Amino acid sequence: MKKVKVFAPGSIGNVGSGFDVFGLALDGLGDILEVKESSNGKLNILKIEGDDGISTDPDKNIVTVGAKALLKEVGSDQGYDFIIKKGVLSGSGLGSSGSSATAGVFAINELLGNPYTREELLPFAAIGEKVASFIPHYDNVAPSMLGGFTVVRSDDPLEILQVDIPENLHLALVRPNVMIKTKEAKKMLGETMLISNAVHQFGNIAGLIIGMHRNDIPLIGRSVEDKLAEPVRSKLIPNYNIAKEAALNSGAAGFNISGSGPAMFAICDGKVVTENVIEALREVYQDDEKANYYISKSDLLGTRRID
Amino acid sequence: MKKVKVFAPGSIGNVGSGFDVFGLALDGLGDILEVKESSNGKLNILKIEGDDGISTDPDKNIVTVGAKALLKEVGSDQGYDFIIKKGVLSGSGLGSSGSSATAGVFAINELLGNPYTREELLPFAAIGEKVASFIPHYDNVAPSMLGGFTVVRSDDPLEILQVDIPENLHLALVRPNVMIKTKEAKKMLGETMLISNAVHQFGNIAGLIIGMHRNDIPLIGRSVEDKLAEPVRSKLIPNYNIAKEAALNSGAAGFNISGSGPAMFAICDGKVVTENVIEALREVYQDDEKANYYISKSDLLGTRRID
Numbered sequence: 001m002k003k004v005k006v007f008a009p010g011s012i013g014n015v016g017s018g019f020d021v022f023g024l025a026l027d028g029l030g031d032i033l034e035v036k037e038s039s040n041g042k043l044n045i046l047k048i049e050g051d052d053g054i055s056t057d058p059d060k061n062i063v064t065v066g067a068k069a070l071l072k073e074v075g076s077d078q079g080y081d082f083i084i085k086k087g088v089l090s091g092s093g094l095g096s097s098g099s100s101a102t103a104g105v106f107a108i109n110e111l112l113g114n115p116y117t118r119e120e121l122l123p124f125a126a127i128g129e130k131v132a133s134f135i136p137h138y139d140n141v142a143p144s145m146l147g148g149f150t151v152v153r154s155d156d157p158l159e160i161l162q163v164d165i166p167e168n169l170h171l172a173l174v175r176p177n178v179m180i181k182t183k184e185a186k187k188m189l190g191e192t193m194l195i196s197n198a199v200h201q202f203g204n205i206a207g208l209i210i211g212m213h214r215n216d217i218p219l220i221g222r223s224v225e226d227k228l229a230e231p232v233r234s235k236l237i238p239n240y241n242i243a244k245e246a247a248l249n250s251g252a253a254g255f256n257i258s259g260s261g262p263a264m265f266a267i268c269d270g271k272v273v274t275e276n277v278i279e280a281l282r283e284v285y286q287d288d289e290k291a292n293y294y295i296s297k298s299d300l301l302g303t304r305r306i307d
Numbered sequence: 308m309k310k311v312k313v314f315a316p317g318s319i320g321n322v323g324s325g326f327d328v329f330g331l332a333l334d335g336l337g338d339i340l341e342v343k344e345s346s347n348g349k350l351n352i353l354k355i356e357g358d359d360g361i362s363t364d365p366d367k368n369i370v371t372v373g374a375k376a377l378l379k380e381v382g383s384d385q386g387y388d389f390i391i392k393k394g395v396l397s398g399s400g401l402g403s404s405g406s407s408a409t410a411g412v413f414a415i416n417e418l419l420g421n422p423y424t425r426e427e428l429l430p431f432a433a434i435g436e437k438v439a440s441f442i443p444h445y446d447n448v449a450p451s452m453l454g455g456f457t458v459v460r461s462d463d464p465l466e467i468l469q470v471d472i473p474e475n476l477h478l479a480l481v482r483p484n485v486m487i488k489t490k491e492a493k494k495m496l497g498e499t500m501l502i503s504n505a506v507h508q509f510g511n512i513a514g515l516i517i518g519m520h521r522n523d524i525p526l527i528g529r530s531v532e533d534k535l536a537e538p539v540r541s542k543l544i545p546n547y548n549i550a551k552e553a554a555l556n557s558g559a560a561g562f563n564i565s566g567s568g569p570a571m572f573a574i575c576d577g578k579v580v581t582e583n584v585i586e587a588l589r590e591v592y593q594d595d596e597k598a599n600y601y602i603s604k605s606d607l608l609g610t611r612r613i614d
Binding site for chain 1: 324325326327328329458459460461462466468470496497498499500501502503505506507508509510511512513514515516517520526529530535
């Protein structure tokens with residue numbers, strides 16, 4: 001019986017200004033998935049570790065829904081057993097669903113002898129990710145699959161662009177212990193935005209890409225400013241404004257919500273600053289005993305085998 | 308009596324996706340301005356060549372309004388005589404007002420002994436440009452002043468970023484003989500846009516900047532796609548869709564409206580393609596005897612003395 005063990009990094013979706021478009025893979029934070037051929041011709045979730053809130057029904061679980069779509073496409077009726085180790089909590093805003101979706105299709109593709117490239121796997125991962133959000137979108141699955149910083153230039157036809165990241169760019173992350181579901185967070189935004197706000201966003205999106213190319217971390221930091229989701233979603237996050245101010249006062253170049261939150265990220269130039277920012281954030285959330293803190297750089301490898 | 312003669316290039320505002328944010332200076336197309344000290348302590352417009360529709364009232368002319376703002380700031384009561392040679396027709400969408408505004412403040416700054424840098428002059432140019440549009444904005448004055456491709460990352464505080472352009476990027480331009488005033492064109496757009504359209508725009512804005520960095524002209528061409536102004540403003544331009552199709556079928560990498568139109572630009576890879584595109588556009592507008600056609604690269608120098 002063939003088997004495989006893969007790691008899929010979590011990610012920051014949106015990265016502030018790039019709503020539904022930018023994504024950044026996170027180093028040292030992600031899902032581990034073991035998949036083994038089974039003889040019963042079905043997809044079976046044997047175990048989920050690290051997150052109690054996830055369905056083991058293969059028709060409702062992100063991992064198996066994506067895997068099933070891929071198996072259907074290649075016309076395989078092989079069964080598989082799945083063991084899922086969640087390193088990214090669902091509803092955290094750290095790309096949990098993207099990580100799971102990516103791990104599932106990547107593992108199956110490996111077991112099938114790699115008929116598809118990573119890029120070609122993205123639509124199947126997006127089908128899995130759809131379980132967690134309204135429509136298939138790519139701002140988490142793309143960085144999770146490919147690593148680094150990704151841009152969804154177009155989702156139909158799909159065109160993902162990768163952008164190099166300054167070597168010294170670090171992320172300070174905090175996840176307070178509240179849960180925000182992407183579906184609900186999307187609904188809150190309504191369907192339109194002010195053109196004047198869109199224009200601000202256009203400038204910041206361009207600024208962020210230029211900052212990446214110039215290795216200009218202060219420019220990247222200024223450019224994560226967001227006029228679309230942040231004003232609405234920040235209200236769901238306890239002490240958001242206090243946390244932002246504390247991070248910026250401690251030397252962060254920029255601060256915003258990761259995906260639909262509640263996790264937040266700070267753009268930092270170097271490890272020392274990052275540690276100072278984490279220290280400041282710990283103080284803000286000192287009463288939240290279940291809050292998590294991470295220091296991360298970008299994961300440049302994307303989803304890969306670890307067996 | 309001190310005098311100066313300056314050239315200020317015209318420009319493509321918006322460049323498709325980058326509404327109010329992107330601008331590209333045009334080679335070989337622009338205003339020439341002669342300014343001479345006068346003894347009557349006033350700003351006098353002696354002559355305007357090349358455009359009949361422009362006011363010679365110094366309080367209503369873009370050139371002198373910007374110049375006056377600069378003179379006020381430095382506390383000068385020196386008078387000046389202006390001779391304006393319009394190389395860019397007003398209401399063409401080719402940055403006519405930006406070109407005039409820039410020429411005016413640049414010339415006065417020269418005559419004052421250059422107290423300000425080009426970047427510092429931009430707010431004064433924007434005050435002049437305000438005569439032609441609702442609010443001071445920078446997507447035409449920035450490329451006209453600085454040359455090349457510019458991004459208004461922020462207008463308050465003002466932050467303009469410059470991006471290198473592929474050496475081989477050429478522009479095929481056509482201006483059919485209809486006039487569109489920026490003020491009216493802005494009103495037509497309303498105040499909001501669909502978030503789904505904004506997300507498309509975000510991807511294209513990032514794609515265009517990445518294309519510039521990668522010297523990837525096809526990517527730049529795909530990324531000038533616009534969901535905000537083009538659907539509305541294209542209706543004001545005769546045969547817009549036919550012209551766009553003709554340009555793309557003749558090898559253009561992308562096509563859109565220059566500023567608020569009616570001029571249109573095609574992104575082309577090399578001179579031969581550009582000539583083919585112009586040929587195709589001439590056919591579309593063969594009944595418009597007053598239509599203009601230009602082949603241009605980006606003007607990399609911006610506004611400068613030519614005396």
